[in-house]
Each structure stands twice: as structure tokens, then as C-alpha cells.
Amino acid sequence: MKILPGGVCEPRSTMVNKTGGWRTYRPVFDYNKCIKCKLCELLCPDMSVLPRDDGFFEIDYDFCKGCGICANECPKDAIEMVLEEK
Amino acid sequence: MRNLLASGHRGCAGCCNAMAAKFTLMAAGEDCIVVSPTGCLEVMTTPYPESSWGVPWIHSLFENAAAVASGVEAALKAMGKAEKTKVLVIGGDGATIDIGIRSISGAFERGHDITYVCVDNEAYMNTGVQRSGGTPFDASTTTSPAGKVSFGNQRPKKNMPAIIVAHGSPYVATASLAYPKDMIRKIRAAIDTKGPTYVHVHSPCTTGWGFDTSKTVEVARLAVETAMWPMYEIENGRVIKVHKIKEQKPVEDYLKMQRRFKHLFTMEGGDEEIKKIQHIADTNVEEFGLIK
Amino acid sequence: MKEIRIHGRGGQGSVTAAELLAVAAFADGRFSQAFPAFGVERRGAPVQAFTRIGDEPIRLRSQVYEPDYVIVQDATLLEVVDVAGGIKDEGIILINTEFSPDKLELDTKAKIMTVDATKVALDIIGRPIVNTVLLGAFAGATGEVRPESIENAVKKRFPGKVGEKNAEAIQKAYEIIMEAKP
């Protein structure tokens, strides 16, 4: 790294910082219950609910901090928070 | 839509600021420039040399974001880029309601074409939950703690949207993280309105308010459902739209979820205080006609 | 180098007079400098302005203590301000008044000259604006600037009819002084 004048940063460069390690509980989808409403994707504060080609979603465990908002807000209880096994 | 706020930021799990910034950028799109004052959002998204921002973004100081934004807007105008690129501020309640109010007042009086989004989590969270002008009545913070002879913050929340309305802003709205689509629509409306516009977003903070990280949206929703946080839109000084509540919930439902109000349920006389808070909610109902 | 001090009241255009004098002197091929006594005086209060005229570029930036010439825009100032203060013995004090110099009691060795600039201004311009008129008299009294240069400076500053009238008044005041000169 070389410091640029004034400390200018490149966009979206926090992607190098894998915050998945912060997690205590991990969200796990039950695709049988999921209705693809996209609420989990919308509400995720860590942008770690990623759409799949089939319309379902998956968790980006590199970044998910395990806050549980997705599970709490899921209208179909399709997301379960499971204790991380370290 | 590509997320214009990237993962890897250092916000707490369940962070309201990250959600607010994400929704704001969903409304604004790529062709904008964002100014942020000092605060949680700034610190957690830009630890040098990293940045979470996918749009051009600048931080200068705590109290000058609106002035910086007015300079950005003026520069775009002078250099012929103003028509398409939108200038936004995303700042916290301390930076907006307290220390930055002079520069906001100036920028709004001058009529710059900017949209200011206040992410109001009702205290100085970046420095450890100190009281701000946005802290509600009876909330316990580290500088307005509840104690043997105090129920916490003894002043009502400063009515910042009304102050902005008094500046002649053509569009002022209140929004909540619990209603992201409504919030995105309002921010888009603000951006599309020429002149200085303002959206004040109620943003529960898991750390500062003391609730589980999974409850950010739930607490936000309860604030609306109890009428603690009225949602409305004001165009050119007139209320044009109000978010109606089907059935007003008692404020206890909202208060009991949060550590900052815990003393109201344990201290003698707390029930009287809760009545006062209920009165605040009921006044909101009356003032804005919140009940269907 | 010659130093000029102009006394007036706030609103009488003392600073403008100092500036126009500097403009005229420069037009004559000399160097000049004009500045106000920097104060917080409001309209009506006694004020001063200064001009320096020399043959070399002027570097000195202190105030004027021993003027060669003094211009007094308003004889009522004689009661409240020591207009002769510091003036060189061989200096000239030019005062706007209807009275002749011998009627004025001023403790100075400097020469006193008077001109009824207010009357000239009222007769020609129609308003009692004396700052420019006095510069015409100053040109006559001191020979430091040409009256034409004063007139040109004033006409440039106040284009159109106002400037023309002023120029006429300047010429008149110049003539009055030249006639009064021994």
C-alpha cells in the first residue's frame, strides 16, 4: 500500500475485510419454507444475503456477522439461527 | 441492483447505519456524491485504506457536512455537471440536530440542490452513547443516566424536521428503517425535488439502545406502531401524506424492548413516567392524525 | 514627497477625495498613495483620509503626522478637530468656508486659504457636495496636480452629467483660488 495524497481510497475496498469471523450464530435457509420475498436480502446490514439464479438466496458467510435480522423478519420463518461450531 | 455499499464494513451486527446508508444508496443510484459527517457511519465504512462506498464519498468534519455538500453542489454547477449528479448528506443525529445545525441552516437557506438524510439513532453512539438533542424523554444514556433521582434525559426530542420545514424546504419527510420501501421512495422523492430536501430516518441502534442485534427492524416498527415515531411527508410546508396506524400499540411494548428505558420498569414512579411518554405518543397521533 | 491630510465628516467623501487626488497625480506622471484613517466612524463623525504624492514609487506605509497640505471639507470641524495639527510651517491649509482666512483663528504658521466650495457646489452641481470641488481649489492652491487631471479623474469616476457638473465646479473652484492668490 502506498498512501495517496489526502488519503483517497478505492471504492468498495472493504471487501477485503471478511467480517464473517464476528459471527456467533449463522443463518441457515429452509428452502422449503422460502417464498423468495427478498426481504432478507433487502434488510441485511452487511449485504451478505446473495440472490441465486433460481430465485432463492444464500448467505455469504465471508461477511455475515450473524445479527439475525433476516431470521427475525422472515415472514415464513424460513431462516434459522444456528450456533457456530468453531 | 448492485449494492453501492460494500460488505466488510465495521458496523456492529444489526447496524442501523449500514441499513440506512444501503437504503439511501438504493434510492440515489450510482450517479450521486455523498457527504458524511463524523460519526459511526464514517468510521465504520472508511478505515484507511479501505472504503465500503461504491459512490464518490467525502468526509470532512463533524459539524460541516451540509456546507461541504453545498460546495460540492456549487462545484458541479460551475463545471456544468449539476443536472444529473445528485448531492446527498448522510449524517447522524448529533451531526445534524446538534453540532451541524448552523451549517445545515445555512445550506438550506441558500437553497442548494441537496438531499440531507439524517440517520437518527437518538444519541452519540460513535463516542459511547452520550445524550444528543435527538435523545427522547426519559432515555438513559451515559451522559443522561437514570439514577436515584433521575429518570434519564429530561428533555423532549428536538423537532428537527419542523426546523427544516421552517427553512422553506420543498420536501421534508420522516421515515423508518422498518419500512425500507417507504424510506427509499421518500429519499427518491427528496432527490427528485429541486432544492434542499430532508429525510429524517428513525434508526434503532442495537448497542446504544440495548436490544438484541436481530431486533433492529422490530424495534423500529414498534416506534411507528406505538406512534412514538410519526411518519409523514411535507411538501412546501404542508403535510401531504401520513403513515396511518391500524391499531396504536401501548408505548410499553416499545419501551420494554430497550435497555435505555429499563429503569422505567424497575424504579418507583416509572409507571408515571411511562404515562408521560404515552402522552407524547398520543400527541403525535392527534397532531398528525395517525389513526385510520 | 508631499503628504496631504483631508478632514471631513463620515459621508462627505473624504476617502473618495483622497483617492481621486491620487488618481489625478498619477495621471500627471507622478506616483501616489491614498488611504483612509482606518476607523469605525459612522456617518457624520469626523474622519480623515490621506494622500501621498511623490516622484518615486511610495513605500512608506505609516500614517501622516506632518502633512504638507491639509484640506478641510467643513469649517465646523475647526471646533472639534485640530486641523492644523503637525502641519509643516510652509504648508497650506485649505478650508471650505465663506469667510476669508483672516477671519479664522488657527494656531499655525502654515498658510491658510479658503474657498466657499459649498456655494460653488450648490450653484453648479445643485447639491452641497464639496469633496471634488475642493480638489479643484487644491490644484490651484498647491500646484501639485493639474486641475484637468482632477476633472478627468472625477469624470471617469462619475460618468455622465454628474461628472460634467463636478468638472465645471472643480474648474470654478480652481479659478477662485487662482484669483485669490497673491
Place this chain on the structure above:
Amino acid sequence: MTSTRKLAKEKMMVVEGSYAVAHAVKVCRPNVISAYPITPQTHIVEDLSQFMADGEIPNCEYINVESEFSALSALVGASAAGARTYSATTSQGLELMHEVLFNVSGMRLPIVMTVANRAVSAPINIWNDQQDSISQRDTGWIQMHAEDPQEAADMVAQSFRIAEDRDVLLPVMPCMDAFVLSHVYEPMVLLEQDLVDEYLPPFEPEFVLDPKNPRTFGAFADPSTYTEFRYLQAKAMDKALEKVEEAANEFNEVFGRYYGGLIDEYEEEDAEIVIVAMGSIIGTVKDVIDKLRSKGEKVGLLKVRSFRPFPIEAVRKALKDARVIVVLDKNISMGLNEGALCTEIKACLYNTDIDAPVIGFMIGHGGRDVPPSTINHIIDQARDVMSSGITVESQFTDVREELI
């Protein structure tokens, strides 16, 4: 080289110092000007707003802000967005900007802001001294002092050149003494647009706020990088030393006027007594020196033009043969009880072979006039030091004992 001016009288006209500065700003083609009124800087921004009202500054926005704090803050945003930016202030206004001053230099934004040097309250006083800008010396701004209004105007163009140089990228504060220079009328050359266009290239910063290349400005630096940020800022100041000289030399080539680069010297070569000073006092000192020289007295002048970066090497070279060094300061560092320039001069002579005594005189506080007699009196004391050594290292001048 000592200051030289081709006196092109046909190009000169009698204008106010503030007007000459405002005109210089205009021909530098600024994109954003912000202004908050404060005496005695007001004439500059009033003249600029008249230029705007008359449509004489193309591609420019003029922001009437609600405070000096916002005046400079607005320029932070504008400069980061790629605009050439200008403001002017003084005294309380400058002090109100204190926090923003650090921010601007840390963000390496090449803002130019004229300071009409004025005393600082309390007691409130609108007149000239240099306490205001001197008190901002550690904010990371290049700080230059003009001796007359022509230099103050010319310094605006030089400031943009220095500030925007990619090896520098630091804000510049061209300083002019309040009233003494800002409100004086004298014959001056108004900067010619074609020559300025030749002298000052357009502002083309490498990094700008641009949605097509969405970079982040003003990130948060923790202890792992903050030191390096400060180091690079210091290096840029070092680089500015040569750029200040370069800007002055090239200005001379294009316009035929030179006032010194980092410093200027006057009758200095064989001088036994060297007066060191900044700002509008220079002219009066030169007049005094001419009189003394005509009597055969070896008195000279070292004009410090660039106070930041401080020209240590140039000062050492200029003072190497002096027998007494006399520093004039229109400011005071309370508690040290001497002026900042005096402290700097002493500091830069330490660890050298120069062991001439340095004496400091604090003059002209809050507009107290400095006539030639005061300078003569100071030189009398310097002669005493030459013959019998220092008794007082630093002192006030012209204190009215009867009031104390």
C-alpha cells in the same frame, strides 16, 4: 536577487489593494468562491461579487455562507469535486476556521484564501497585526506575506500555482496587512488575463469526486498510517520550498515583477544590522534603511516572504555575516513573550556557526502605527547591542507607560 519591478506606467492605474486582489482572483478563473463578510476583508469579496453580478467570472459559483466555518467547509467539498476555489477572511473569521484549516491541508486540497491580517479579540479590534495567521502556523497551510498591494494581488496567482502543483497539493494563505494594504489606493498593474493564462495552467486534479470513478475522500486513519500521513504532509511542505521560488521566478519571467521567493534581501550583503520582518512594514523599513545608508550606516533588511514553509536554509545564508539581527513581529506568543518570527529565526540559527545576537521587537499590535521614528529607535537599540551585548532579548515597542 532582490525585488524588481518593471514600472509599466501605461499599464498601471490607481486602484484599492482589495480591488487588485479581487481582480487577480477573477483572472485566475476560479470555479467556486465562498465568502462571509468580516472587516477588513470585505472589499475583496464585495468586488468579487460585483464581478459575478456583472457576469465577468465565467463557470463560477459564488456562495454567501452563514459563517467562516462554512466558507472554508464549502470549499472542501468544491475543491474535492475538482473546482478551483477561493475565499478571503481575517482575524476572528480565520480563528473560527481553525479546525477546517487542518482538515483542508490534511486532505491536500489546494484552496487559496487571502488573509487580511487583523488583530484577534479580546479586546475586539479591527486593525492590523498578524496574530491571526501566525496563530494558524501549524495548520499545514503555506503562509506567505506581501509587502504591498501589488504583491498581494500577484501572490494570488502565485499561490494557485504553488498550491495546485502535484508535488505540493497544499492550501495557501497569501497574507496582506489589514487596511494598510487592503484599503490603500495606489498605482498598480491589474493582472492581465492572457498572461495569467500563460502562467497558471488549469486545475486538473488527479483525484476528484466523480461518480464514474467513485473514490472516497477523508477516510479515517488509525495509528498504523496516521504518522505516514503527517510525514507526507511535511514532505510536501519541504517540496513547497522550491516551488515557492519557482513560482516567483516564473512570475517574474511572465510579468516582470519579483518580490523575492522564500525571502528577499535589501541592502543586506554587507549589513551589520539586519532587520528581519514580514508584511507591510517592509516599505517603511526600506525608506529608513535608505536614509541610514546615505549616512554610511550598514543596515539591511531580510524580508521573510514565506513563513510556512519556513526557509531555514535561505535565512541562514542571508544572516551569516550579520552582527546583530533584529526581528520585528506583529504578533506575540504569550508566555514566551516574544514574536513567532523571532523564535523561528533564533531556532534556525542554533546549531550553526552564526552567533550574532538576535533581538526581537513586537510592534504594531492592533493597528498601532509604525512610523519611521519607531524603526529608527529600534535600530538605535541594535547599535547598543552591537557595542555592549544583549540586555533584553524581546520587548514590546511603543508601549504607553502612562496607561499601565
